[in-house]
Amino acid sequence: GAVVSQHPSRVICKSGTSVKIECRSLDFQATTMFWYRQFPKQSLMLMATSNEGSKATYEQGVEKDKFLINHASLTLSTLTVTSAHPEDSSFYICSARDRERGQETQYFGPGTRLLVL
Amino acid sequence: GENVEQHPSTLSVQEGDSAVIKCTYSDSASNYFPWYKQELGKGPQLIIDIRSNVGEKKDQRIAVTLNKTAKHFSLHITETQPEDSAVYFCAATPGGYQKVTFGIGTKLQVIP
Numbered sequence: 001g002a003v004v005s006q007h008p009s010r011v012i013c014k015s016g017t018s019v020k021i022e023c024r025s026l027d028f029q030a031t032t033m034f035w036y037r038q039f040p041k042q043s044l045m046l047m048a049t050s051n052e053g054s055k056a057t058y059e060q061g062v063e064k065d066k067f068l069i070n071h072a073s074l075t076l077s078t079l080t081v082t083s084a085h086p087e088d089s090s091f092y093i094c095s096a097r098d099r100e101r102g103q104e105t106q107y108f109g110p111g112t113r114l115l116v117l
Numbered sequence: 118g119e120n121v122e123q124h125p126s127t128l129s130v131q132e133g134d135s136a137v138i139k140c141t142y143s144d145s146a147s148n149y150f151p152w153y154k155q156e157l158g159k160g161p162q163l164i165i166d167i168r169s170n171v172g173e174k175k176d177q178r179i180a181v182t183l184n185k186t187a188k189h190f191s192l193h194i195t196e197t198q199p200e201d202s203a204v205y206f207c208a209a210t211p212g213g214y215q216k217v218t219f220g221i222g223t224k225l226q227v228i229p
Contacts, residue, residue, distance in 0.1 A: 006160075034216075043206065043221045044161070093160050104149040104212045108160035 003027055004096050006109035013084055014117055021079045021112045023094030030096035033077040034106065035069060038091045050077045084116040119144040121209050123220025131228050136194045138223045140207035143188065147209040150190045151217070152181060155204045164205075165192070197227045 003026040013019050023033055031052050036044040048058045048069050056069035066088075068080040077096075081088055091113055095106040120143040130136045142150075148169035153161035167174045167181045167190065174181050180193040190209075194201055204224050210217040 004160075043219045046216055049216065095160075104210055104217075105151065105163065105166065106217060107163060108153070111158070111160045113158070 002098055002105075002107040004094065004107050004109040006094055006112050008112060009110060010113040010115075012115045012117065015085050016083055019081045019084055019114060021081075021092055021094075021114075023077045023079070023096070023109050025075045025096045025098070025107075028096075028098040028100060029074040030077075031074065031099045032097045033071055034095045035067070035077075035079050036093045036095065038093060038111075040091075044093065047079075081114065084114070086116045089114055089116045119147055119209055119211070119218040121207060121218045121220045123207050123223060125223060126221065127224045127226070129226045129228060130197050132197060132199060134197055136197050136201070136225055136227075138192045138205055138207065138225070140190050140192075140209075140220050141188055142190070142209040142218075144209070144211060145188070146211040149210050149212045150181070150183060151208050152192050153206045153208065153219075155206065155222070157203075161206060194225075197225075199227050199229050201225060202227045 005024045007022045033050045035047045038044050046059050047062045048056045050056045050069045050071040052071045052074050058064045071077040091111050093111040095108045123140045151166035154164045155161040165179050165181050167183050178195045183190040204222045206222045207220040208217045
């Protein structure tokens, strides 16, 4: 149980294009999902918290107009990187809280490797 | 806000030996402490967690201890195997709907 999937697993795009990453909780309902960014050999940096049916809460320094988050259902959240640039290249990971199992535990997706040329 | 410090940043052990990773936290309101294992190119996987009302928790070769007074918690892996090689992250949160703060990670290498 508690499986989180992400799609795509990796994506290469040209500078200036937009990229959408999907995060799904496969066997549980997630009222809250989180989006992280991870640089090589570094820890996870929280970008935003996504609550189903409401606007996402962004961490300081994260541009909400650049990283659009939509949490349209209890099993799906999407992150859209708009007008991507090479500096946006990174490993993006989502996580979800299982509302049945407790408020604290987060289950992570496998991550999406984004490369912007 | 919460600050989690983790050490060592790298750890090499011989197969069969034990490995210990230590973390400290700053926010006395934190009451939930998960540990994650991340293999190269993959997302973190929850391996064990502990809540503040418990001092120790064990799951086969993995154990976690918590000292609330000192704000310390540690991960212990016994009888290490090559497949234990990965980056391990500790984390802390006050729970509820508050965010989780992660340590910097420890790269564990188990030498066959």
